[in-house]
Amino acid sequence: MEKHFLLEVNKVNGILSRYKRLIPHLVLLALLVSGVVYGWDNYLMSNPFARMMELKDLTRVTTDNSNNIYIIMKAKNKIVKIDAAGNIVYVINQAKYPAYTFIDYTDISADAKGNLYALRLYKEYNGFLVRKEEIVRYTAEGKLDTGWKPYVKEFPENSLPVEGSIHAIVADQNDLYYYDSADDQSIGRYKMASAGGVSTLVDQLQLPSGRHLNSINGTDLSSTAYSTHQGELYSTAEGKLYPLDNEPKGDSYPEWVQMSKDHQVYFVDQYGQSIKKVNPQQPGNVETLLTKEAFDKLDEQGDNINDITIRSDGKLILATNSKVYLVAGHNQLVQLTYSPWMRLIHVLYGALLLATALLVLWILVILWNLKEYSLITKQMMYFIPVILLFMFFLTQYATVKFKTHLMEEVDRKLIFLAHDGQNLIDSTLLDRIHSAQDFGNDAYRTIQQKMSYADNFSKFYWIVYKIDGDRYYQTVESDNNFRMFEGYSLDNTGSSESCQSRDVNGVAHEAKDYRGLIKGDFYACSGVDQQGSWRYAIGPLFNADKSRVIGFYETGINTFATNQRVSDINRMLIGFSAGMTMIMIALCIFIIRRSVTPIILLQESAGLIAQGHWDLQVSIDSKDEVASLGKTFNGMAASIRRNIAEITDFKNASYRFVPQEYIHYLGKKSILEIQLGDQLQQDMTILMTNIRSFYSLSKSMSPGDSFSFMNAYLNRFVPAVSGHNGIINKYLGSGIFALFPSSAEMAIQSAIEMRKVLDRYNAERKQHLREPIEIGIGIHKGPLMLGIIGEKTRMEGNVISEDVNLAVILEKLTEELGATILVTEETLLSVTDPAKFFYRDLGVLQVSGVDQPMRLFDIFEGDSAALFELKLHTKELFDQGIAHYQKGEFMQAREIFLNVIRHNRWDLMAKRYFFESDKLSQSTAPAGWGGALRVS
Secondary structure (H helix, E strand, O other): OHHHHHHHHHHHHHHHHHHOOOHHHHHHHHHHHHHHHHHHHHOOOOOOOOOEOOOOOOOEEEEOOOOOEEEEEOOOOEEEEEOOOOOEEEEEEOOOOOOOEEEEEEEEEEOOOOOEEEEEEEEEOOOOOEEEEEEEEEOOOOOEOOOOEOEEEEOOHHHOOOOOOEEEEEEEOOEEEEEEEOOOOEEEEEEEOOOEOOEEEEEEEEOOOOOOEEEEEOOOHHHOEEEEOOOOEEEOOOEEEEOOOOOOOOOOOOEEEEEOOOOOEEEEEOOOOEEEEEEOOEEEEEEEEEOHHHHHHHOOOOOOOOEEEEOOOOOEEEEOOOOEEEEEEOOEEEEOEOOHHHHHHHHHHHHHHHHHHHHHHHHHHHHHHHOOOOHHHHHHHHHHHHHHHHHHHHHHHHHHHHHHHHHHHHHHHHHHHHHHHHHHOOHHHHOOOOOHHHOOOHHHHHHHHHHHOOOOOOOOEEEEEEEEOOEEEEEEEOOOOOOOOOEEEOOOOOOOEEEEEEOOOOOEEEEOOOHHHHOOOEEEEEEEEOOEEEEEEEEEEEOOOOOOEEEEEEEEEEHHHHHHHHHHHHHHHHHHHHHHHHHHHHHHHHHHHHHHHHHHHHHHHHHHHHOOOOOOOOOOOOOOHHHHHHHHHHHHHHHHHHHHHHHHHHHHHHHHHOOHHHHHHOOOOOHHHOOOOOEEEEEEEEEEEEEOOHHHHHHOOOHHHHHHHHHHHHHHHHHHHHOOOOEEEEEOOOEEEEEEOOOHHHHHHHHHHHHHHHHHHHHHHHHOOOOOOOEEEEEEEEEEEEEEEEEOOEEEEEEEOHHHHHHHHHHHHHHHOOOOEEEEHHHHHOOOOHHHOOOEEEEEEEEOOOOOOEEEEEOHHHOOHHHHHHHHHHHHHHHHHHHHHHOOOHHHHHHHHHHHHHHOOOOHHHHHHHHHHHHHHOOOOOOOOOOOEEEO
16 A cells, blocks of 8 residues: 555656646746736726726716715626726626626715715616615725625515616715605605615605606705706705706706705706706806817717716716716816826736736647657647537537527517507607607607507517607607607717618618618617617607608617527537537547557557567557558567577577676676777686596596586586676686685685585485595685787687686695685685684695795685584694694694594694694704795
């Protein structure tokens, strides 16, 4: 278990070491991706290189005491806070949709502490009926304040209204007020509890008879102003402010009312084209701060003013569809800009996107170059992206086709509904509506009531337009929250709209204006505004005798529900495509593996052959080019086996002539690397052994018997050398010349092993009635030169050293001195623990042919068992005799050696010392005598 764990750990470490170069890049990529994701929602409001604030679909704007600006944007789905310097402080994204519901932010207000209150409308799936209203609070950091209980107003499921009843929320210092309409004529002002959740009715506002609230602002009834859908401006304290009864109405339509601290009333007029101010104390004194002409010139995109707010310093802020302006003076607008720091962040974000893309490419390059990939992996690298791209485009194509067919079906149904407008709307009623003043009159209500049954499911909205000259005007709408009698030119369909006209024959044409409607054509259109995205159809409305087009009837849907259904289909297709992709990938893997498996088999077989499995054969039955390759592979393997066999035989044969260890000590890997002159100088132990009286023995044998005898002898004795790390340097006819590079101890053990082998061999010879043989072994340690001698056509290994000759001399002395194994003092001293051997000191000997006297030792452990016992028994006496002899005490030495001989009459060395001691005891020792015994 532990071994398996260690193997797994090593495997993991191997993978980490291989990919450690990639780890910093992956960490950096994770950081960059995190920055991209965070910045996408929190900083990238528009073009990252834009200096001016270019936002999208602005609907409401407000400020706080620190002049921070809060904006509702992206079709009421997002709130942005921007400080006075132009830095984006935070972004609040749309809350998660409950089932079959989507959420709009419809109003915002900030208190003195920087808390932001937001009014949220929960609408049903099609976007026309309100399920509930909710007021929530966000902290100064943009987090939902969970410690403040939201105020929630839910509507009965069977009577959902088309608009919410809360008209405005107003934060006054640290208090929050909101206006809620109990009915068309009564507006209640409520104060929220400090902890939220509940509210208290503070006072009640009664609207003038027949008037319908459009916008309202103020914290108490003494300083509250409001506008109506009839295009009028009122003050709760002073009554009607604008336009006065004696003033021409024109295109006046006050809305987005704001009450300043000094009780001045600011409002947007002329259907979002101008800004005016009026003092409630002087109703007739209306000041135009921004004229329609000046606004059209300053705002080149032709947007309307969607909201205004008053900063704490009294300056006015206005918001169009995509820009925020400061009203710097009369007809003077200054577009708010990002701070240098914000612009730097935008530029850095663009650089971050680029760096992320480049890093991804670099990581792919590293992965590609990191290691070799298998053929299957490479094939999958090619096929999987192709499959994924194919399935992606197939899914998108199917989604687009489904959406196209769905929208075409929606267009057909909407055009069918648009045809109904002619039957549902009484043209005489339309003639009785001439201006915003007619909002809610009898004709207005009659049209609304007649149209109400047409859509029991509230999936559709509808608008009735009235034509007057080259312009058409919004007259009646399903949702009363619109600019009554706002006019548009027949010459364009709007920059964010796309329309197709269908003539009486049903032929579709791209429409650039609405003049085709006057001819009786029907239009199918799509568009996007601050409220969302829409799909609608427009049809003509004729007068009573059908001779003239007097208006249009528009009916349509919010495409949120349709887009959600398309998204559901897209997710279903993605899920189906993902399943099919997995099946296709699995099928590809199966097919590729089936195709590549024979190649993998060949690869693995080649690896096994490289590891020495020469007998390997592969069997491939694919009946294709790979099968032919397999046959070629088997032929190649057979050829390799033959060549390897020849090389192995040659190598083994070469080791018979030049030992492998010999080659190793010369620093070569094989005999092929041996060169003439290769040599090595090293201290080694030399062992010489020979068969005694071999000449006399060989005369009794034929030449063939002599060779057989020597081979049998060597087969038995050579393992005693190689088994103790010895090297056979040369066969000497009747003996062996061996080297022991490791230690002298091994040489002595090898010699003792030879004695044991000799005893067994002689026992075999005795069984065959043959004479026993004896051997002598000489061992000496010293420096030698090991090398290659000869000439280029004939070389051999050899040893050059005087110490070799000394070993030869020792072997020859063994018979004369009555020993089997003789070693020099240098040899015995190099042994770590000489006491492990049985030996005796033969004293200092002056050997013939050797210049200097030397001390020799008899390893009698290598003698026969009988002789071993005798030498062991007399060893102490023998050592005493040697000591007396070397001191010149010849008489005492003579007596001791005589005693040794009495116990062991075969002790030739004791006899030599006896005779020499007897001789020297009768005369004086010669001059220069150093205690050495002369032997020849």
